[in-house]
Amino acid sequence: MIRTLLRVLGPEYARTMRRTVALMAITAAVEGLSYALLVPVLRELFGSTPDDAVPWLIAFGAAVAVYAVLRYISDLSGMRVGTKMLHGMYYRLGEHLARLPIGWYNSGRVGEVSVMASRGLLQAMGVAAHLLAPFVSALVTPLTIVAVMIAFNWQLGLAALIAAPVVAAIQVWTARSMAGTDAERHARDTEASGRVIEFLQAQPVLRAGGRTGERFELLDDSLREVQRASRRSVLAMLPGAVGLTLTVQVSFTVVLALGTSLALGGSIGAAEVLTILVLAARCADPLLSLSDIGGKLRGARSELERLDKVLRTEPLPEPREPLRPVRHDxxxxxxxxxxxxxxxxxxxxxxxxxxxxxxxxxxxxxxxxxxxxxxxxxxxxxxxxxxxxxxxxxxxxxxxxxxxxxxxxxxxxxxxxxxxxxxxxxxxxxxxxxxxxxxxxxxxxxxxxxxxxxxxxxxxxxxxxxxxxxxxxxxxxxxxxxxxxxxxxxxxxxxxxxxxxxxxxxxxxxxxxxxxxxxxxxxxxxxxxxxxxxxxxxxxxxxxxxxxxxxxxxxxxxxxxxxxxxxxxxx
CATH class of the missing domain: 3.40.50.300 (P-loop containing nucleotide triphosphate hydrolases)
Structure with missing residues (x-):
């Protein structure tokens, strides 16, 4: 996804984008590490001397403050990068379209370019501004928390880590199963856009022929196909969303059962079990958001691939050593x-x-x-x-x-x-x-x-x-x-x-x-x-x-x- 985005953007945006992604990853890691401080906080609070928890509470508050600052900076950086990329891509797309041969502009291109230049470009370039930070957070924060859990208790950490390959497999499977429905949805959207443009442009002819009702039916048919494609897209996404939710909930239940068993066996105390459950719950939230974020990222990636395809279309070649005619025959x-x-x-x-x-x-x-x-x-x-x-x-x-x-x-x-x-x-x-x-x-x-x-x-x-x-x-x-x-x-x-x-x-x-x-x-x-x-x-x-x-x-x-x-x- 990032590789496609960087290829579409060109080298002038690559460094800024990599810096923004790195900042978002650091922010997500700091968020996960800040939760590690809950272990000594809860241990002291439930221990014999609760006052000893004050320094840890101060440290936890400082860590949260650092995370908040980093989150503000990374979100602001993402918004600025997204805005700058959108501005630049409008110019790049416009200049490229102006250099393409006239033969490229067949009847089907009007709706396609219209969708791409409006909703498509906004969706693709909105990745940096709106989707990248929650996506990176949904990946890095849970992994950081799992690392903390492994350091605290390897049995509970491994139990939580087992969910990682399952979640990854579900995401890959969902992406593959959604590929066909996403392509169909785009085709129907493009066709509907073309029908709307055709309907508006043909008003004088249609009214003169008294056939506005028939043409409106054709437009309605196209919009109904969009509705059907949307319904099929939702139905194709449901198994992945349900599977992801079940995997996360089952993993949380396994960690809870294992923590209870270890506590009853005397391996860890009640404070540690409570801490693990808090960490596991915080780990589950971003994972559950992956379904929604993944769907949006797939849509953005599809738009990026279509945009990349247009930008890869070769314009008429320019001469390396151009000549200037002196006559005008x-x-x-x-x-x-x-x-x-x-x-x-x-x-x-x-x-x-x-x-x-x-x-x-x-x-x-x-x-x-x-x-x-x-x-x-x-x-x-x-x-x-x-x-x-x-x-x-x-x-x-x-x-x-x-x-x-x-x-x-x-x-x-x-x-x-x-x-x-x-x-x-x-x-x-x-x-x-x-x-x-x-x-x-x-x-x-x-x-x-x-x-x-x-x-x-x-x-x-x-x-x-x-x-x-x-x-x-x-x-x-x-x-x-x-x-x-x-x-x-x-x-x-x-x-x-x-x-x-x-x-x-x-x-x-x-x-x-x-x-x-x-x-x-x-x-x-x-x-x-x-x-x-x-x-x-x-x-x-x-x-x-x-x-x-x-x-x-x-x-x-x-x-x-x-x-x-x-x-x-x-x-």
């Missing part, structure tokens, strides 16, 4: 790329000279958006190479590559904050004049003027307080402010009304001016402004040329063009 050379078992691209090659515009056209599922993601190195290709300025993107550091590229997606996500904060994501150190100029070029200034609060207007989580066209203007202003030589556009006007479409097109034209551009085109008016057009189909480039050249060939592009523009012409 783009190229794919014999690129093959597979997504799962599907081959998205098969030996695809093309180039985009610096300062030119390339439009990518094709049916849905042809891989147009994936092509942009390969250029931005959201994925690594299986074979071939993606080049920026003649340099393989795998030989360019992520920071340098991202400093060369601006991406405007079809679906814009804005962070919960002001309009200005979202625009400044393009270049946080930009001065106010540059921000205002980028906004004007994207015609975002029109939106700012009519919104209450202006630049300080909050956009809401995901930009929900703005319309689709307004979000696109923010995204374009952000890209303009970044002012980079390469622009990737995933057709941004496909779902806009005519007014917003015209405004966004104007902003896009300013964004593309003088830059190397690759644009995914859904609306064919965009294609006419490109220097060259690629038509993708079946993982290959089936046609390539200028708009007019492709029309004159009367091939797949011409058919696609005619289908796209015919409804407009008939209107």
């Amino acid at each position: 783009l190229a794919l050379e014999s690129v093959t790329f597979r997504h799962g078992e599907r081959t998205v691209f098969d030996e695809v090659s093309f180039s985009v000279p610096q300062g030119q515009r390339l439009a990518v056209v094709g049916l849905s599922g042809a891989g147009k958006s994936t092509l942009l993601q390969l250029l931005a190195r959201f994925y690594d290709v299986d074979t071939g190479a993606v080049r920026v300025g003649g340099v393989d993107v795998r030989e360019i550091s992520t920071d340098v590559l991202m400093a060369q590229i601006a991406i405007v997606f079809q679906d814009v996500y804005l962070f919960d904050g002001t309009i200005e904060e979202n625009v400044r994501l393009g270049r946080p150190d930009a001065d106010e004049a540059d921000v205002r100029a980028a906004a004007t070029a994207a015609r975002l200034d029109e939106v700012v003027e009519r919104l209450p609060g202006g630049w300080a207007a909050n956009v809401g989580e995901g930009g929900t307080l703005l319309s689709g066209g307004e979000r696109q203007r923010v995204s374009i202003a952000r890209a303009l402010l970044k002012n980079v030589p390469v622009v990737l556009l995933d057709e941004v006007t496909s779902a806009l009304d005519p007014v917003n479409e015209a405004a966004v097109h104007e902003g896009i034209e300013r964004l593309m001016a003088g830059r190397t551009v690759v644009m995914v085109a859904h609306r064919m008016r965009t294609v006419q402004r490109a220097d060259r057009v690629l038509f993708l189909e079946g993982g290959r480039i089936v046609e390539e040329g200028s708009h007019d050249e492709l029309l004159s060939r009367s091939g797949r592009y011409a058919d696609f063009w005619n289908i796209s523009v015919t409804p407009v012409a008939s209107e």
Whole structure:
């Protein structure tokens, strides 16, 4: 458990954690040793001169005071370490998630990461703050007390020590029997979290289709599975908890019977028997708590293992000696790329000279958006190479590559904050004049003027307080402010009304001016402004040329063009 925790935390926390564990162990040992002073205290109290117990009582009080101070220091240390680790792990997890390839984020990851980043991380990092001290105490204090008992009377000490391997065996058996139910419980929790997120995100569609009741039933089914998994987890834990309780109680009874027998035989006195019983009772309390602590530690360990698995997931490799491109042309050379078992691209090659515009056209599922993601190195290709300025993107550091590229997606996500904060994501150190100029070029200034609060207007989580066209203007202003030589556009006007479409097109034209551009085109008016057009189909480039050249060939592009523009012409 501690080894897994230290591996997840990294070397920067290892020394602090080991020091905290050592302090907790010393505190637990001092607690056990303080009870050893009960032997002379009770012996003198029940002897012929009770006044002789005063020095021992003072020593016992001093030992308890020392224990109390150590307990305060160790608990405070555990709390500080836990808080520091939680803070650090949020940053580490966030940074690691940001470096993982986009392909890692499949549909099942949303609920898993949501649970991990909230309850899971708190549970795992709460070990140092809340579970480690009682766990160490439950192990070290009874062993110290047993050692004292052996020193006092070896027969009674050995009788108490017999319970140790039984308790350990019960804990191991319980952990193994709980492994399956813990995994099932986690799977059900993750599924339920995903269902809740799905239910919330799908409200507009569900209400439009009048199927909210059915979807609510699916969510209820998922929550009922969580309840069943919880019940099975409790039932699986019961034998271990009952076995632990019986073992401790039987051991206490054996010590009591043996102590009584020794007292009746004259081997020890009544005061010594009473002392042994007090020690045995104090030894039993922490052992009985092991069942509850063990369950919590198993849950924390499961979360640690899942967290460790995520942190061990390799991000895209960074070059040891990164290169910096001096040109801004783009190229794919014999690129093959597979997504799962599907081959998205098969030996695809093309180039985009610096300062030119390339439009990518094709049916849905042809891989147009994936092509942009390969250029931005959201994925690594299986074979071939993606080049920026003649340099393989795998030989360019992520920071340098991202400093060369601006991406405007079809679906814009804005962070919960002001309009200005979202625009400044393009270049946080930009001065106010540059921000205002980028906004004007994207015609975002029109939106700012009519919104209450202006630049300080909050956009809401995901930009929900703005319309689709307004979000696109923010995204374009952000890209303009970044002012980079390469622009990737995933057709941004496909779902806009005519007014917003015209405004966004104007902003896009300013964004593309003088830059190397690759644009995914859904609306064919965009294609006419490109220097060259690629038509993708079946993982290959089936046609390539200028708009007019492709029309004159009367091939797949011409058919696609005619289908796209015919409804407009008939209107």
